[in-house]
Amino acid sequence: MDTRPPRQRLIGLTGGIATGKSTVTNLLNQKYGVPILDADLYARLAVAPDSGILSAIANRYGPEILHGDGQLHRQALGEIIFNNVQEKQWLESQIHPFVKQCFWSALAQLEQEQAVVLSIPLLFEAHLTDWVTEIWVVTCDPTQQVERLIKRNGLTEAQALARIASQMPLAEKIAQADVVLDNSGQIANLEPQIVRAWDNH
Structure with missing residues (x-):
């Protein structure tokens, strides 16, 4: 690449x-x-229900990190990562490669845009x-x-x-x-x- x-x-x-x-x-x-290519949008896609990244998050922090419908409990996750630098870095190591790939794929489709x-x-x-x-x-x-x-x-x-x-x-x-x-x-x-x-x- x-x-x-x-x-x-x-x-x-x-x-x-x-x-x-x-x-x-x-x-x-x-x-x-x-x-507009939005990293926040791609980061939400990364933790969609049944995604491998969301499964890794749930395995690390337990089922209480999920809502009953399988969606990520963002506030519960936030309480962990915004108070612990190591956990924040671990989470970013899971999500950033996915987000970067989304950007590359999108940019490849927008080569003709000025x-x-x-x-x-x-x-x-x-x-x-x-x-x-x-x-x-x-x-x-x-x-x-x-x-x-x-x-x-x-x-x-x-x-x-x-x-x-x-x-x-x-x-x-x-x-x-x-x-x-x-x-x-x-x-x-x-x-x-x-x-x-x-x-x-």
Whole structure:
């Protein structure tokens, strides 16, 4: 397998949890019709009921990691991996190869596209920066990030802070970005930033 995807504009979109990456990809897709490849979507496919990866997870953590219908109990898994670096690394070792293969397969189908967005929360952590031609980081005010995560995932403040702390600090991602999008305000403030980034790179 080649170490680089096809030669085209490949935007690596990343940021912190609950900073608004989906808002950015939705706007990009609506405004420019650019294809969006989403690592989170592929990661959900990786742990679909009856998948080998989900079986490995259940074997490691026990049946309580599953709901009655065979679906992954995400909050129970989160309580394990967001408080234990070794378990987080083990889980990523199961899921990342599947996700990478999904990206490669999808990119192979999109060779004629002038641009593709790869939405990858762990772009830096998974060492995938050489896959993309530019890096966009979505950021927001730290207090907003916590509030959004609590509201979106139904977490306590302590749970939200643990999830944020488990990720690479946003400041480190920003330092390596080609584009920084500040999503602290309204969409009306975000959209002009996206337009500038799209036009200038």
